[in-house]
Amino acid sequence: MGQSTMPRRPVTTLPAVIPLARDTGRSLRWRIHKGFKDAILTGQLESGTRLPSTRTLASSLGVSRSTVVEAFDQLAAEGFLDRRPGSGTYVSRQLATLRATDRTGAPGTNPARRPAHRASAGAREHAVLPRPFTPCEPDATLFPHRLWARLLARHARTPGTSEAAPGPAGLPQLRKALAAHLVLSRGVTAAPEQIIVVSGAQQALHLCAHALLDPGDAVWCEDPGYLEARAAVALAGARPVPVPVDGDGLDVDLATDLAPHARAAYVTPSHQFPTGNVMGLARRLRLLDWAARNGTWIVEDDYDSEFCYDNRPLPALQGLDDHQSVVYVGTLNKIAYRGLRLGYLIAPPAVTDAFLAVADTMSTSPPVAVQSAMADFISEGHLSQHIGRMRTTYRERRQLLVDELHRVLGDRIQLEPASRGMHILATLNAVPNEYLARRGTARGLDLRMLSDYTQTPMSREAIVLGYTHLRPEQIRSAVVDLASLLSTTDRRL
Numbered sequence: 321m322g323q324s325t326m327p328r329r330p331v332t333t334l335p336a337v338i339p340l341a342r343d344t345g346r347s348l349r350w351r352i353h354k355g356f357k358d359a360i361l362t363g364q365l366e367s368g369t370r371l372p373s374t375r376t377l378a379s380s381l382g383v384s385r386s387t388v389v390e391a392f393d394q395l396a397a398e399g400f401l402d403r404r405p406g407s408g409t410y411v412s413r414q415l416a417t418l419r420a421t422d423r424t425g426a427p428g429t430n431p432a433r434r435p436a437h438r439a440s441a442g443a444r445e446h447a448v449l450p451r452p453f454t455p456c457e458p459d460a461t462l463f464p465h466r467l468w469a470r471l472l473a474r475h476a477r478t479p480g481t482s483e484a485a486p487g488p489a490g491l492p493q494l495r496k497a498l499a500a501h502l503v504l505s506r507g508v509t510a511a512p513e514q515i516i517v518v519s520g521a522q523q524a525l526h527l528c529a530h531a532l533l534d535p536g537d538a539v540w541c542e543d544p545g546y547l548e549a550r551a552a553v554a555l556a557g558a559r560p561v562p563v564p565v566d567g568d569g570l571d572v573d574l575a576t577d578l579a580p581h582a583r584a585a586y587v588t589p590s591h592q593f594p595t596g597n598v599m600g601l602a603r604r605l606r607l608l609d610w611a612a613r614n615g616t617w618i619v620e621d622d623y624d625s626e627f628c629y630d631n632r633p634l635p636a637l638q639g640l641d642d643h644q645s646v647v648y649v650g651t652l653n654k655i656a657y658r659g660l661r662l663g664y665l666i667a668p669p670a671v672t673d674a675f676l677a678v679a680d681t682m683s684t685s686p687p688v689a690v691q692s693a694m695a696d697f698i699s700e701g702h703l704s705q706h707i708g709r710m711r712t713t714y715r716e717r718r719q720l721l722v723d724e725l726h727r728v729l730g731d732r733i734q735l736e737p738a739s740r741g742m743h744i745l746a747t748l749n750a751v752p753n754e755y756l757a758r759r760g761t762a763r764g765l766d767l768r769m770l771s772d773y774t775q776t777p778m779s780r781e782a783i784v785l786g787y788t789h790l791r792p793e794q795i796r797s798a799v800v801d802l803a804s805l806l807s808t809t810d811r812r813l
């Protein structure tokens with residue numbers, strides 16, 4: 321984005337503009353940080369706005385200056401604020417303004433004001449580079465790029481007439497290849513006609529929300545859980561209902577109490593994000609039974625299930641579903657590399673047309689040459705081979721991370737038991753204080769806390785540690801950095 325030559329005048333009425341998020345259990349620093357973040361994400365504070373000095377702000381908020389400085393440090397580290405030495409602090413110009421055009425509508429009518437954006441981790445125009453411990457990050461360097469380039473070139477040179485416009489469902493060859501692959505690898509039931517090719521799991525979640533929900537519908541969402549799923553629900557005008565997860569995933573009984581008339585449930589049963597718990601068979605059947613009895617939908621996000629390291633792969637929930645209530649969502653971006661932007665969903669036959677209508681309106685179909693290349697990549701066996709290789713590499717990296725965490729941190733840390741996925745949840749015997757993530761950022765670590773993914777306060781705290789993109793020496797040094805951070809920031813229970 322271009323920089324305007326005239327900086328905006330600083331806003332002077334910030335304390336009124338930003339009602340500090342009320343949360344009695346949270347620190348002032350947290351509330352200031354959240355207040356600003358929300359105001360930026362909802363467009364109340366526009367990109368380029370100059371903020372008052374920390375001294376002015378502290379005195380008008382009635383807090384110490386260091387509290388404001390710490391909150392601003394964190395916002396700057398996260399990319400929300402730009403600091404310009406000698407000039408002041410500005411709302412980052414890198415941030416998308418999140419549909420800031422209509423500010424006059426009543427709350428709820430303007431998508432920019434809906435909670436979706438407040439639940440979102442923050443829209444950015446710039447790519448965020450993975451750092452040590454960034455979760456769910458594949459090692460892009462291990463993808464067979466040469467082979468991929470050959471396949472892409474093959475189709476870029478000779479786009480056939482039928483490939484010129486694959487339609488909203490995606491390229492038929494790719495849907496066929498995906499169906500064959502998924503039936504074998506994930507135990508799903510899928511005819512190619514049920515598959516819709518999209519840019520990734522996130523886009524598939526948006527399609528689900530628009531195809532299945534009416535404004536105001538309640539949707540059970542795992543808490544803690546994937547924030548962007550909640551954002552997709554809210555952006556469609558529906559109501560995400562946070563439902564606690566236990567060792568077995570989403571607590572169906574509690575959910576039934578919280579929102580008995582929910583229209584859908586969003587779950588990650590094979591590897592709950594971020595706790596890592598696996599939903600057992602009894603809970604799976606209970607959830608399917610709820611959906612069948614009530615005519616409701618289950619959206620199964622199977623985002624990282626290819627990576628199962630104990631040779632006990634758990635078939636997808638969708639494969640157990642006799643009533644066709646499950647929409648299965650998957651992604652190739654975590655298998656190949658983040659920028660690939662290819663994913664898919666399997667729609668139950670009763671709603672396939674509804675999905676196609678939304679896909680058509682949103683024009684979700686990825687570039688045809690990429691779809692053609694992926695169809696070949698799968699049908700020539702390269703995808704299965706690549707998954708096998710990555711599984712071996714990630715298993716070793718996971719084991720190394722587990723060993724190093726135990727060696728360096730000993731009994732100060734407990735790790736999630738499931739041996740799968742692309743991240744580990746590490747529970748600490750001492751509660752890391754609130755500065756841990758910020759100090760991690762200063763040292764180049766990407767420390768996401770369990771509380772970053774929760775809607776309701778939790779008594780426990782933990783760190784989400786992504787490892788799949790890290791080479792062995794990077795894992796070792798990241799653990800040492802983490803341990804030294806923890807020793808300076810621990811608060812004993």
Ligand SMILES: Cc1ncc(COP(=O)(O)O)c(C=O)c1O
Pocket residue numbers: 455456519520521522523546588593621623650651652653654662663
């Ligand atoms: C649980 C979960 N679901 C979905 C996604 C989105 O995946 P994609 O990059 O394919 O859109 C992510 C991304 O990290 C995720 O963690």
